[in-house]
Amino acid sequence: MTQRFIFERQAACGAARAGVIRTPRGEIRTPAFMPVGTAATVKAMLPESVAATGADILLGNTYHLMLRPGAERVARLGGLHRFMNWERPILTDSGGFQVMSLSDLRKLTEEGVTFRSHIDGSKHHLTPERSMEIQRLLGSDIVMCFDECPALPAEGAQVAASMRLSMRWAARSRDAFGDRPGHALFGIMQGGVTRALREESAEALGRIGFDGYAIGGLAVGEGQAAMFGVLDYAPDLLPEDRPRYLMGVGKPDDIVGAVARGVDMFDCVLPSRSGRTGQAFTRRGVVNIKNARHQDDPRPLDPDCGCPACTGYSRAYLHHVFRAGEIISAMLLTWHNLHYYQELMAELRAAISAGRLPEFEAEFHARRAAGDLEPI
Numbered sequence: 001m002t003q004r005f006i007f008e009r010q011a012a013c014g015a016a017r018a019g020v021i022r023t024p025r026g027e028i029r030t031p032a033f034m035p036v037g038t039a040a041t042v043k044a045m046l047p048e049s050v051a052a053t054g055a056d057i058l059l060g061n062t063y064h065l066m067l068r069p070g071a072e073r074v075a076r077l078g079g080l081h082r083f084m085n086w087e088r089p090i091l092t093d094s095g096g097f098q099v100m101s102l103s104d105l106r107k108l109t110e111e112g113v114t115f116r117s118h119i120d121g122s123k124h125h126l127t128p129e130r131s132m133e134i135q136r137l138l139g140s141d142i143v144m145c146f147d148e149c150p151a152l153p154a155e156g157a158q159v160a161a162s163m164r165l166s167m168r169w170a171a172r173s174r175d176a177f178g179d180r181p182g183h184a185l186f187g188i189m190q191g192g193v194t195r196a197l198r199e200e201s202a203e204a205l206g207r208i209g210f211d212g213y214a215i216g217g218l219a220v221g222e223g224q225a226a227m228f229g230v231l232d233y234a235p236d237l238l239p240e241d242r243p244r245y246l247m248g249v250g251k252p253d254d255i256v257g258a259v260a261r262g263v264d265m266f267d268c269v270l271p272s273r274s275g276r277t278g279q280a281f282t283r284r285g286v287v288n289i290k291n292a293r294h295q296d297d298p299r300p301l302d303p304d305c306g307c308p309a310c311t312g313y314s315r316a317y318l319h320h321v322f323r324a325g326e327i328i329s330a331m332l333l334t335w336h337n338l339h340y341y342q343e344l345m346a347e348l349r350a351a352i353s354a355g356r357l358p359e360f361e362a363e364f365h366a367r368r369a370a371g372d373l374e375p376i
Contacts, residue, residue, distance in 0.1 A: 005184035015262040018352040054342035063098035071137040079139030092140035132176035145173040159192035184211035202237035235262035275334030307339035
């Protein structure tokens, strides 16, 4: 069994890379999409159902798990993998983004962040050292540095100060993480949409040294054009022999564009959240199953999709159960969306390996431009 975290690039097409991350708990094929299991569950899905979609790795949320049920309790119960019945790799975020975005009452200092729980108002103090301890107790395979991320737009001085604080916290996270064979620590690049700050951040992370590198501080209000503008250069600032992870992204066209620019890993709540709100991602774009035009439609969401929602049910049925508020609606639509995302990642890997990613991109956008109004 592999004892170390290893990233192998197996093919390239332009800036895009296809490869595999080897961990003691299994391989992660890249480019990879990580379904989000915020509270130790991917909403509306059983773990075996998530695995059936093709997912190699899940994301767990440090902020939510530290508040409920608590990292120490999870550790006593055998760790997060056993707790949630998922034996494949798990990445946990550091908690920093949620502390900044979800907690109204918070105080930021050089030491860390003091905040009150959104659940019961209890007071907590989160530092780089405590974040590393929580993620160790959870037993995650990939651990993220503790960082601070301001929402965009923000003043340049604020973005610069935040980035430099995150780099100091990255060094403290590295020291607190220590040497844990088989587990990986990822640093997080910050700097908003300013190239000089991104370069400064990448240099600081490189001096510290990490098993992988995330591109943080995007998908926080800057828009796709600005995000792609950063991704036109940011991946190249990071080591070629380490995986690159774009945090919190995103929509299918975001992912395709980011893969073409050299990103290897993604996570987003969008496929599961959209499933619960009646939106399905298909090769022809987004289908809003709540719309009346689906109530008599005998077709599947996508005739080329092999998920249970498409092979066993019509659009008319899916429309009915969503309108009726039945739980099966969230189950089927979430399964479909996660299946679609994993199929998209498999298609991207195949296109990179075949040296035809530009052709795949053109076909992807042409299908979406055609829309779903006409019969598939």
